[in-house]
Amino acid sequence: MKEPVVNIVDDEPDIRTAVGLLLKSVGHRVAVFESATEFWASFDSEQPGCLILDVRMPGMSGLELQEQLKRLEYHPPIIMISGHGEIPMAVKAVKLGAIDFLQKPFSDQLLLDRVSQALKQDEMDRLTLSEVKHAKTRFDKLTSREREVLIGVVDGKLNKIIASDLCVSTRTVEIHRANMMEKMEVKTLPALMRCVSILEENGR
Amino acid sequence: MNEEMSKSEMFLNVIAEATASYSGEAFFESLMEQMAKIMQVRIAFLTECVDQPPTKVRMLAFWVADKLEENMHYDLLGTPCDDVINGCENVLVKDKLGELFPKDKGFAESYYGVPIYDNEKAYVIGHMAFLDDKLMTIEGLDATVFEILASRASVELQRIHAENKLKKSEEKYRLLVENQTDLVMRLNTGAIIDFASPSCCRKFDKPESEVLGNNFYEFIQPEDKELALQYWQKTQVSPYEGFYELRTYTSTGWCWFTWSLKGVIDSEGNVNEVIAVGRDISKLRKAEEHARETIQKLAHVGRISSMGEMASGIAHELNQPLTAIMSFAQASMRMIDSNMSDIEEQKSILKRIAANAENAGAIISRMRGFVKKGASNKTSIDLSILINEVIGLLNTELRHSGIIMSLVIEDDLANVMGDPIQIQQVIVNLIQNAIEAIGDYPMKDKSITVSAHQKSNDSVYVEVRDSGPGIPDNIREQLFDAFVTTKTTGMGIGLSICHTIIEAHGSQLSVSSHPGEGASFHFLLPIFSTNKL
Numbered sequence: 001m002k003e004p005v006v007n008i009v010d011d012e013p014d015i016r017t018a019v020g021l022l023l024k025s026v027g028h029r030v031a032v033f034e035s036a037t038e039f040w041a042s043f044d045s046e047q048p049g050c051l052i053l054d055v056r057m058p059g060m061s062g063l064e065l066q067e068q069l070k071r072l073e074y075h076p077p078i079i080m081i082s083g084h085g086e087i088p089m090a091v092k093a094v095k096l097g098a099i100d101f102l103q104k105p106f107s108d109q110l111l112l113d114r115v116s117q118a119l120k121q122d123e124m125d126r127l128t129l130s131e132v133k134h135a136k137t138r139f140d141k142l143t144s145r146e147r148e149v150l151i152g153v154v155d156g157k158l159n160k161i162i163a164s165d166l167c168v169s170t171r172t173v174e175i176h177r178a179n180m181m182e183k184m185e186v187k188t189l190p191a192l193m194r195c196v197s198i199l200e201e202n203g204r
Numbered sequence: 205m206n207e208e209m210s211k212s213e214m215f216l217n218v219i220a221e222a223t224a225s226y227s228g229e230a231f232f233e234s235l236m237e238q239m240a241k242i243m244q245v246r247i248a249f250l251t252e253c254v255d256q257p258p259t260k261v262r263m264l265a266f267w268v269a270d271k272l273e274e275n276m277h278y279d280l281l282g283t284p285c286d287d288v289i290n291g292c293e294n295v296l297v298k299d300k301l302g303e304l305f306p307k308d309k310g311f312a313e314s315y316y317g318v319p320i321y322d323n324e325k326a327y328v329i330g331h332m333a334f335l336d337d338k339l340m341t342i343e344g345l346d347a348t349v350f351e352i353l354a355s356r357a358s359v360e361l362q363r364i365h366a367e368n369k370l371k372k373s374e375e376k377y378r379l380l381v382e383n384q385t386d387l388v389m390r391l392n393t394g395a396i397i398d399f400a401s402p403s404c405c406r407k408f409d410k411p412e413s414e415v416l417g418n419n420f421y422e423f424i425q426p427e428d429k430e431l432a433l434q435y436w437q438k439t440q441v442s443p444y445e446g447f448y449e450l451r452t453y454t455s456t457g458w459c460w461f462t463w464s465l466k467g468v469i470d471s472e473g474n475v476n477e478v479i480a481v482g483r484d485i486s487k488l489r490k491a492e493e494h495a496r497e498t499i500q501k502l503a504h505v506g507r508i509s510s511m512g513e514m515a516s517g518i519a520h521e522l523n524q525p526l527t528a529i530m531s532f533a534q535a536s537m538r539m540i541d542s543n544m545s546d547i548e549e550q551k552s553i554l555k556r557i558a559a560n561a562e563n564a565g566a567i568i569s570r571m572r573g574f575v576k577k578g579a580s581n582k583t584s585i586d587l588s589i590l591i592n593e594v595i596g597l598l599n600t601e602l603r604h605s606g607i608i609m610s611l612v613i614e615d616d617l618a619n620v621m622g623d624p625i626q627i628q629q630v631i632v633n634l635i636q637n638a639i640e641a642i643g644d645y646p647m648k649d650k651s652i653t654v655s656a657h658q659k660s661n662d663s664v665y666v667e668v669r670d671s672g673p674g675i676p677d678n679i680r681e682q683l684f685d686a687f688v689t690t691k692t693t694g695m696g697i698g699l700s701i702c703h704t705i706i707e708a709h710g711s712q713l714s715v716s717s718h719p720g721e722g723a724s725f726h727f728l729l730p731i732f733s734t735n736k737l
Contacts (some may be wrong), residue, residue, distance in 0.1 A: 011603070012524050014560055018531030021553065025538035025545075056604045083520040083527070104527040108534035 004119050005049035007076065009065070011057045015104075019052065022108055023115065036060035045074050048126055049132065050099075050118035052111075055082040055089055066096050069113045074129050077118040081106065132202045135195045141183045149176040153189070154196050212349045215242055219353065231360050232265035232270055235353070236332075240267045243345070245336040247312060250320075251285070252330035252361055258289045261330065265360075271606045274458075282307045288317035289328045293628040299339050314340030318350045320358045330361055387461075387482040393475070395436060407484070409455030420480060425451030425458045432463075438476045439467035451483060459486040499704055504575075506701035507629050511575050512635060514597065521567055521600040525560035532557050570597055574628060584619040585627060587656050587664065594631045598639070605639055605650070612655035620664050620729040622709050627729070629715070630702040634725045636670040637698070641672035641723065659728060663711070667726040669696060675717040683715060 002200045011017050016032040023030050031187045033039040036053075037060050051066065051069075055062040062080055072151035080093045090101040099118050102111065134182075135182035145166075152173075159177065163170040186192045223231055232250045240248035247268050249259045251261035253474045254277065262276035280286040284305055288295045295317045302309030312335035314391040319585075320330040332354060334340070381388050381401045390399035400415045408415060408423070424432050428450045438446035444467035454459040467475035536553045539545040574597065588611075595602070595609060602609050631654065638652045651671045659665035675683065684703040699713075706713040717723035 010529070014556060015524065015531065016526035017556065018528050018535055021535035022531055022538065025535050025542060058603050058606055062605070083523040104523050105530040108525070108531065108538070 002047055003029055004122060005029045005031050005047060005120075006115055007031050007033065007039060007049055007051045009036055009039045009051065009062070010054040010081070011035060012054075014183075017053070019111070026112060028115065036062065036065040040065065040068065043069075045072070048119075048122050049076050049123055051076045051078045051113060052115070052126055053080055055066055055080050055086075055093070055101075056084065063093060063096075066093060066098065070096060074125070077113050077121045077125070079111075128198075132198055135184075135198045136202075138184045138195070139199055141182060146176050146180040146183070149173055150180050150184075150192075150196070151160070153177060153180075154193060212228070212346045215345065215349055216352065216707055217373075218242060218498065227360065228364055229264060232357065234269040235357065236265040237272070239332075239353070243334055243342070245334045245340070247335040248332070250330065250332050250357060252320075253289065253328065256327060258328060261285065261289070264330070284308070284315045285331060285333055287564040288319050288331045288333070292319055292328055294318050294350065296340065296342070298341075301335075311335070313337050316340055316342060316356050320354045320361065322358065322362065329358065332357065339532055347709050387480075389420065389480045389482075391420050391478040391480055393477070395478070398477075407454050422467055423453040425453075427451070435465070436511065439465045440475050444475060449485070452484075454484070460489045461485060496708070499708055502701050503626050503629060503705055506633070507575050507625070510629065510632055510636065510698065511571065514601065514632075517602070518567065518571060518597075520604075525564040525567075527562045529557050532560075574625065574626065574632070582621055582623055585622055585624050585729075586619050587617055587666070587729075588613045590624060590628060591631060591654055591656070594628050594635065597628075597632060598635055601636070601639055602652075605643060607639060607642055607650045607652055607664055609649065610653045612653060612657075614657040617664065618654055618658060618731040621732040622729055623705075626705045627709075630705055630727075631666075631668065633698045633702050637725075638668060638670035638672060638723070642670055658731070662730040662731050662733070664731060665726060665728055667724055669722060671722045673720050674719040675715065676719055680715060680717060684713065 006023050008016050008019050008023075008030065009032075010019070011034055013034070016034070019028045022033055031049075033042075037059060039051075040060070046192070053062040060068075062082075066078055066080075068077070077099045078093075080090070080098045081104060082101065083104045093101050099121065100114050102114070107193060139147075148166055149162060152165060157165070159173045160170045162174045166173070181187070181192065184192060184195055186195060219238050219242075223234045226234045234310050236248040236250055240246070243716055247266075249263050249266040251263050254260040254262050258280060260277060260279055262277040266273045266275050280289060282305065284295050284297060284301070285294070285534065295315065297304060297315040299314050301311075301313050301315050305315075308315070314336045315333065316335075317331055317333045319328045320332065322329050332350070383421065384401050386401075387404045387407055388399075388401040389397050391406060394400055397416055397418055397420055400412060404415055405412050421429055421432060432448065432450050433449050435446045438444075446465045447462065448465075449460055449462050451458040452463075462485055463482045463500045465478055465480050468477045468479060470476050532553050536550060540550070569595065591611060591613065595611070635652060635654070642650050642652070649671050653669045655669070656664055656669070684699050703713045709727075710730055711728035713725065713727045715723060715725050
């Protein structure tokens, strides 16, 4: 697992440097970008971390970048910073999922706390994501019959009911069920249910 | 023949002696008296024609019996005098005057009249008439005697006419000069005053005797004297005139006057005298000064208003260095605590802190400079520096609105003359308006271009162009009126003040715009030249 990187995107060079030093002083790895486009160009979804983003910049603004990132499957958690005390903007950013909206000048402790929070969030997000991916991969391996059986099992139906629903023999159902469980790599029903709910939450 | 001649001679001698020391009316009176006595007639009078062609005459001398009577005037019609004057000939009526001329019946019995001609003998300008109650005899008197006397009378008459004409003409000019409120003086070649109108004496509150004989330049403020003396040279050579503003002495102190000096050329082409006419413009100047002050005050108000609109941008702008300072300081402390860094790194951090503090200071001082009241000071301005400062003031607003600002300033552009704060104010206002115009307009190309290039020998063309929605015709006409605005906030005085400022710089703030094609505000500024100071 790669070490997380805190990305700083701000068009003011001194802000980038100062915040960078601050983060480095507590041991974080840091990457700085002078514009949202620069960050976007080098964005690597495999790289864990979080994003400190200035709301207003020439060219693509912080909010615009946030919107673009939201469309992706995965993006790092965002902490917005701003020299303005704009409430509507703050609300929008938070609604879009920002961890927080900090006003300049901000206390170093506050920023560091939020960064820790963001990195933790990122870890969890990435875990969930990998679980989803995994579940998807497994689900994709199922044949259509096996999927039908899966649905029946998750509904709590007995094998013979499933069999009559599908107009096949109970024995067929039992074979499909075994295959399905194996492909889904689960041994117990609860484990299967968890897998399915992960899939359902993420659009399957 | 000898007898006749000696009688004529005697006649003339007597007359000559008697009238030698007289002139004017006295001459005529004496002449008529003598002639009546010598001719032994009761009445002798001399007239001048009142009109041409003559219909009326006026007596200049009227001798009756033994004294002068009051001069009369009468119509010629029906009198023997008419024949003399309009017939241009001597007329003799030996007796029975009343039968030929009923008007004169009872007045006299005999008549002899002689016309008086002008120099060229083109007109009859008067006549002499002799009347008596007895037979008129002029034997022994040659007609030429009368002609000689008529001629003498003519000379005197014409001399009197010329004198009167001159007097009238003099009177006319005298009236003009004495009633002037302007100061009129005549100066000789050494600029000494040899004539000063009454208005001068009133203005200086000195009697004429104290004004005449002085050098004109004694009445000019010492600081302006040098310049004025240079101007004097202009009156000595073609076109012999000069027109200047000089501070001049008055009883209430030094006041601004415009002086118009004109050299008078004599028949040889030399300038022997200079006529100087001065007009007090101190009231005018005061009014101008007042207007200038008012513009400054208004401009100041405008700047404060602009500053108010920029406030949030400026607050943000100050926030940047402050944030940097704080973050650097906090980082530094942590780094020191965790033994993470060396002296060199710490030093460079402190340098950054200091630089940011200096930045903040510069922002504040720019603001102060912009808002400052300051007396209007026209000086030499480098436009590229000035415009860059303006962009500095609006830095934040520009960045945040995502507008691309371009500066197109001609290489080696000449400096212009103007009040730097006021010119900045105009450009700030125009750019702010452009930012606002573009603000909500949905489009890809958000740009403002400020350009300056030399337009002519003595002017520079400055333009602020934006890529906004443009200005509709109906608004464009009222744009520079006070209190017209399309903004939801704002008083709408910005553009009208800008217009006034540019006017005070000798040009006009104009706008060209078509809806959908953005707007361009432009004006001219005079190129700086030491002559104009």
